[in-house]
Amino acid sequence: MSASNSLAHADITTLLHPYTDARAHEAKGPIVIDRGKGIYVYDDSGKEYIEGLAGLWSVAVGFDEPRLVEAAARQMAKLPYYHTFSSKSHEPSIRLAEKLVEMTPENLTRVFFTSSGSEANDTVVKMVWYMNNALGRPRKKTFLARTKAYHGITVASGSLTGLPNNHRDFDLPAIPVRHLTCPHFYRFGLPGESEAAFTARLVAEAEQVILEEGPETIAAFIGEPLMAAGGVLPPPEGYWQGIEALCRKYDILLVADEVINGFGRLGSSFGCVHYGFTPDILVASKQITSSYMPLAAIVFSEAIYNAIADNTARIGTFGHGFTASGHPVATAVGLENLAIIEEKDLVGNAARVGAVLQRELARFADHPLVGEVRGAGLIAALELVSDKATKAPFAPIGKVGAAAYAAGHANGLIVRAIGDTVALCPPLVITESQVLELVARLGRTLDDVA
Numbered sequence: 001m002s003a004s005n006s007l008a009h010a011d012i013t014t015l016l017h018p019y020t021d022a023r024a025h026e027a028k029g030p031i032v033i034d035r036g037k038g039i040y041v042y043d044d045s046g047k048e049y050i051e052g053l054a055g056l057w058s059v060a061v062g063f064d065e066p067r068l069v070e071a072a073a074r075q076m077a078k079l080p081y082y083h084t085f086s087s088k089s090h091e092p093s094i095r096l097a098e099k100l101v102e103m104t105p106e107n108l109t110r111v112f113f114t115s116s117g118s119e120a121n122d123t124v125v126k127m128v129w130y131m132n133n134a135l136g137r138p139r140k141k142t143f144l145a146r147t148k149a150y151h152g153i154t155v156a157s158g159s160l161t162g163l164p165n166n167h168r169d170f171d172l173p174a175i176p177v178r179h180l181t182c183p184h185f186y187r188f189g190l191p192g193e194s195e196a197a198f199t200a201r202l203v204a205e206a207e208q209v210i211l212e213e214g215p216e217t218i219a220a221f222i223g224e225p226l227m228a229a230g231g232v233l234p235p236p237e238g239y240w241q242g243i244e245a246l247c248r249k250y251d252i253l254l255v256a257d258e259v260i261n262g263f264g265r266l267g268s269s270f271g272c273v274h275y276g277f278t279p280d281i282l283v284a285s286k287q288i289t290s291s292y293m294p295l296a297a298i299v300f301s302e303a304i305y306n307a308i309a310d311n312t313a314r315i316g317t318f319g320h321g322f323t324a325s326g327h328p329v330a331t332a333v334g335l336e337n338l339a340i341i342e343e344k345d346l347v348g349n350a351a352r353v354g355a356v357l358q359r360e361l362a363r364f365a366d367h368p369l370v371g372e373v374r375g376a377g378l379i380a381a382l383e384l385v386s387d388k389a390t391k392a393p394f395a396p397i398g399k400v401g402a403a404a405y406a407a408g409h410a411n412g413l414i415v416r417a418i419g420d421t422v423a424l425c426p427p428l429v430i431t432e433s434q435v436l437e438l439v440a441r442l443g444r445t446l447d448d449v450a
């Protein structure tokens with residue numbers, strides 16, 4: 001047995017993989033990714049792939065950035081670990097918190113660190129509940145989210161997520177949450193309905209749910225500015241303005257889950273900036289360190305901070321935090337990564353090269369398999385349908401997407417298949433000529449599936 005075969009054998013006899021059909025995996029075995037360079041990764045047989053999803057929507061600076069390796073090594077040598085409990089602190093977490101306050105909208109002034117997006121959204125739920133108890137409104141606990149939303153998989157964040165796979169047999173949702181209609185006009189607009197009328201209908205639906213439940217019970221609205229893992233779904237025009245106005249009217253906190261949108265993905269600094277609304281809480285992760293280290297941050301308003309801080313003065317310590325909250329190596333890598341994003345103007349690159357990606361993908365609108373092409377900046381998707389006129393999906397849903405995913409691999413391209421939607425989210429360092437190469441490989445992939 002070759003080294004690679006013995007590795008594959010060890011994999012299938014020891015691991016339970018996240019987001020994997022375990023029995024199918026045992027039969028097929030893993031693709032072992034061995035190294036990375038720029039926008040490319042290579043498996044252990046040496047085969048090259050364009051990483052068209054930047055890992056998990058997350059590697060902004062490419063797969064071989066030496067400055068991040070050096071930042072990690074420097075911090076490892078100086079102080080590899082320390083915590084931030086009980087008033088302890090360390091420079092990388094302080095500096096990164098400062099940087100995040102500087103980069104995010106002006107009203108966001110405070111930072112809490114976790115290691116993952118799921119932990120961050122669980123923390124948001126607990127912070128908001130704690131705050132409302134502190135403010136003497138213990139009934140204000142319900143979250144509003146959307147179907148097809150992705151906010152993570154822990155018990156609270158998985159409850160906010162609006163995807164059936166994350167709920168089925170996990171006994172979720174387990175917290176008070178109402179899922180509103182997914183704001184995807186192509187799929188959920190009614191026959192003959194304009195985009196403006198669709199927006200108005202969804203905002204009216206949100207208001208109706210708030211009134212039905214009672215505004216005194218609704219704590220927060222959480223949403224990805226552009227929904228990513230649910231299928232790359234840009235909101236319809238005016239949607240966020242309508243939702244923001246409702247939140248202000250009924251004293252509901254607005255939470256922007258920017259775990260994928262943040263740090264330039266849409267060609268703007270953050271998704272909320274891109275779509276023109278101001279959240280009370282912004283959740284960031286993934287591109288914060290280019291996922292070289294696990295890290296997430298909750299950036300929130302002074303009013304929320306004050307309500308929490310006053311309560312700690314009354315009842316004692318804020319009983320929440322993780323061993324790795326603000327981990328020094330993760331935050332040091334985050335600082336260096338954000339410096340690279342600024343120095344290389346990767347947000348500008350996402351806007352410029354993203355326009356090329358969107359323009360080239362728009363040509364696939366004529367492809368017999370493609371129902372809708374959509375995206376913003378360097379995130380995009382093609383939704384594959386069996387009938388372009390009626391938008392009828394393939395049956396069973398996911399089979400054609402899985403075929404495209406496999407054909408992508410054969411053509412040296414890693415994409416994400418979300419049902420029958422093919423999603424792209426390449427590293428922010430991608431160049432115009434690399435976009436053309438990616439699109440060529442995607443074209444061959446679609447032709448193989450057609």
Ligand code: PLP
Pocket residue numbers: 115116117118119121150151152153224228229257258259260285
């Ligand atoms: N929120 C959003 C918008 C995400 O896309 C994700 C992960 O893809 C998460 C939260 C959860 O992050 P993690 O996988 O780090 O727990």
